[in-house]
Amino acid sequence: MTSPNPLAPRSRGFLVQARDIYFSFGNTQALAGASLSVTGGEILAVMGPSGSGKSTLLHCLAGIFTPDKGEVWFDGEQIDTLSDSRRTELRRTAFGFVFQFGQLVPELTVADNIALPLLLNRARRKAAYARANAWLPRLELDGLGGRRTGELSGGQAQRVALARALVAKPKVLFADEPTGSLDTLSGEMVMDLLVGLAREEGSTVVLVTHDARVAAYADREVMVRDGRVINRADVQLEVSH
């Protein structure tokens, strides 16, 4: 990773920032001038109805999508202008991801899946598996390291996905509806672990959800509507006539 750009005055101490970004899927405008700033260590919930653009915003912040217009900054570096290979490296080394359906590799074991990001970052196999196995008790997955992920319950699979996302100590954890496929109690367990472990690891979290109970685990929430971000400061009611 390159060092932070010393000429990055516009990121103003924020770890992640979107500045007036636009993004379209063909003729469908998903983002229309979205701006968002996330402070280091913060757990931010991005809420909004289906189709509001909240997942697209997460994909742009994480360097998966390149906005049609506007800028995305991470740790003092503008990332929307980076090469594909550089952004891939950034995602591998600085970001972790949890999606609604885990997206684990079903043919691999739990330990394989958790070790995968470390192996992709060229860690030694023995060290990678030692670190992966150390995560099992932290996520109440003791004894499941050799189990294939297709044999797990939904809640167990999401906890494996969480371990895989955090094992490489990412600066930012991007979570897109991480409890969307789980029942209430399993979802609460995942959120308790996600928030607790992210704080222990010092990771910043950007959490996309339509579920207020999930958003309530965050330090702060913003709403996305019609491709724009509505901050709490924007919703102060006028009291004048």
Added chain:
Amino acid sequence: MLSAVTVPLTLLGLLERAPSHGYDLKRDYDKFFGRGKPLPFGQVYATLGRLARDGKVTGGEAEPGAGPDRKSYAITTLGAQEFYSWLAQPIVPEPHLQTVLFSKVVLALLLGRPAGTYLDSQRAAHVQRMRELTEIKRNGGLMDALLADHGLFHLEADLRWIDVTSARLTALAEMVRDS
């Protein structure tokens, strides 16, 4: 904290376990139901006095050398009947058709004010309260979690109404304007 109507019935339920002193009743009430707002001693003894007057509890002789808190109370058959009747009766579901939220939205639209902004502000307040309850759940015991859950689910229901109303504001504004 339970409503004033529920306190006598709750004390009857605690007495149905076993006869008890007023002090012990208060302690058990506060432990299970008095989160953040313990029951005043005066209310305990006033309630027990009314229950005794109505034949639902009996107050035994005060133990020698002790104040009123050393008096043991027991539930009567009448008291037990009332308690179990209350326990078996479902709470009347309240439709909340004319809530303050609803009234504010309609008034905002009637006055041409930004009803959507109002709903966003209310959503932020709701999520903030949910955040506080979530913290209680995460740091408390099972009893705290169950009580917090009750609040969380009610707030969540309000939020779902806020979201659906936000999505229907344009149609609602037209209806209000035309009526």
